[in-house]
Structure formats: C-alpha cells, structure tokens
Amino acid sequence: MSEIRLFVTTTEKQAAAILDVMSVNFEEEGYAVATMEIDEKRDVWEASVYMMADEEESVKSRLADALAADFSHLPIEREVLPEIDWIAKSLEGLAPVRAGRFVVHGSHDRDKVKTGEIAIEIDAGQAFGTGHHGTTAGCLEMLACVARSRRVRNVLDLGTGSGVLAIAAWKLLHVPGLATDIDPVATRVASDNARRNGVVDGLTFATAPGFHSTAFGTHGPFDLVIANILARPLMKMAPELVAHIAPGGSVILSGILAEQRWKVLAAYNGQRLKHVQTIWKNGWVTIHLTK
Numbered sequence: 001m002s003e004i005r006l007f008v009t010t011t012e013k014q015a016a017a018i019l020d021v022m023s024v025n026f027e028e029e030g031y032a033v034a035t036m037e038i039d040e041k042r043d044v045w046e047a048s049v050y051m052m053a054d055e056e057e058s059v060k061s062r063l064a065d066a067l068a069a070d071f072s073h074l075p076i077e078r079e080v081l082p083e084i085d086w087i088a089k090s091l092e093g094l095a096p097v098r099a100g101r102f103v104v105h106g107s108h109d110r111d112k113v114k115t116g117e118i119a120i121e122i123d124a125g126q127a128f129g130t131g132h133h134g135t136t137a138g139c140l141e142m143l144a145c146v147a148r149s150r151r152v153r154n155v156l157d158l159g160t161g162s163g164v165l166a167i168a169a170w171k172l173l174h175v176p177g178l179a180t181d182i183d184p185v186a187t188r189v190a191s192d193n194a195r196r197n198g199v200v201d202g203l204t205f206a207t208a209p210g211f212h213s214t215a216f217g218t219h220g221p222f223d224l225v226i227a228n229i230l231a232r233p234l235m236k237m238a239p240e241l242v243a244h245i246a247p248g249g250s251v252i253l254s255g256i257l258a259e260q261r262w263k264v265l266a267a268y269n270g271q272r273l274k275h276v277q278t279i280w281k282n283g284w285v286t287i288h289l290t291k
C-alpha cells in the first residue's frame, strides 16, 4: 500500500506552529510529522504528516479540524510517496553471512558463531537487512574499515531497516547511535532486534522520512553516518546529510548500483566530501567519504 504525505505550504514561523498542532494530534498514534524548508530566500516551508493510503481520509479530516482555528486559509495538499517493496528485496538466506569481523545469523544458527567474531542475530522478518544483500554486507565491511582508521564518537544509521547496521556499529564501537527509518514497522523491528542482541541503551530509534525529525538535532552532528537507501534519495538528500556530519566525520553510502556510483559521488563531491574507498558486492557499491 502506498504512503501519503499531507502537507501545507507556509512560512518557517507558521510551519513550526503547525508542526506543534500536528504533533499534538497525530504523533502519539505513530504518524510521522515533519517540517521542511523548500525555498530559503522566499521563506517557503512545508509542514507534513505521513500516513498509509487507507488512513488518508480520516487523517485529512482531522487535520482540517485541527488547523481550522488559525490556519484555515492554508490548503491541505497531498503527495503519494513512491512505493518500494523493501522486504521483497531482502534475501531471506538461511546461512550466516560474514562481512569484516561481523557474522549476521538467524536464531537457528547461534552455534555457528566463531571465536572473535562479532555476532548479530537477525531473523528474516518484516524489515530489510539480514546481511545477505550486497549493500548490507558492503556497509558492514566498510564499517569495520572506518572503525580501524578513525575515531568515531557517535553514529547515525539512516534507513535502519532491521537495525543490523546500527547494532553492528554499537557492538563494534560502543558509542551512542541514532537509527531512523521512514517505515514505523522497520523502526519497531529494529528496536526489538537491538534488545535481542543485548543492546539495551545507547541506541535511539525514531521514525522519520529523511531528516525530518528533531531527533537529528538532539543527537547530531555525527562522526559517522551510514545510509543504505537508494542512489536517487541519497543524491537528493546530500546537502542535508552532509550538514549532519561532524567536521572530519565520515559517511558510508550504499544502495547504489555500480553504474550509478559516479552520479552519487558527484553529488557528495559537490558538498566538498572526499572519496576514501569503494567496496563492490554483487553489482552494488558501498562508498566511504569524509568531510
């Protein structure tokens, strides 16, 4: 089912006030709400609430009621967000996967973990990330490389899926982390997986499309951002993503087909990031850049 964004276009000041109204009315029920800047010079902002298509009608009428007192002059607009079947893309392989020092395995394979390996237990389920996909394995390998060469004090895992990368970073580095996903199911699964892997504190989970959450300001800027999403959204969010990297920090980008790598690199070079290393796996690339 598609996801819908209902939004109003206004000024920064009003967008902040509308965000408060949206938070009070929708956030507790698990709907993501956000503001985003559209045009800095003209002070154009959007305040949005995200929902599944079958909830649109009821959310729209409640939103209209909530805005009636002070913002009835602002039309409620809608956008259908592109549908990506992440779960179908996830390979539900049965064998444990080894990448760098990590082994990602299902609960039935606990006894296959070898001494010295960092084990992450993930059962194939409702969110992407069992370690079998070239992008996840590439990120795990790159994470181990970055940890060897740089000091990392905090981590952002953008598009956390099953939580596999956030859990891996926590087990390797023992530093605080923020893990976010546009999909509330993924955020829930990731948080459950973290608990199952003995990660009880230090890792925060939040549902957010892109950087539309106050959690990023609270927890960032980050020494290491890992984003395994897709080439196009990664290019689009390059300025925002780079703004959340601490000076001298790193980003690991994946979800990029080999033939798309030049465009993604150009987008991040355009933000003055420097290429460090690229890992290739099954036609996918994982790229490490530094600020």
Ligand SMILES: C[S@@+](CC[C@H](N)C(=O)[O-])C[C@H]1O[C@@H](n2cnc3c(N)ncnc32)[C@H](O)[C@@H]1O
Pocket: 086, 127, 128, 129, 130, 131, 135, 136, 139, 158, 159, 160, 161, 162, 163, 164, 165, 180, 181, 182, 183, 186, 208, 209, 210, 211, 228, 229, 233, 255
């Ligand atoms: C390829 S999966 C990666 C999962 C996991 N990090 C891994 O490496 O296996 C991409 C994840 O990003 C999420 N996602 C897609 N677009 C997003 C966006 N704009 N903001 C936040 N998360 C997003 C999807 O819901 C999905 O869980």
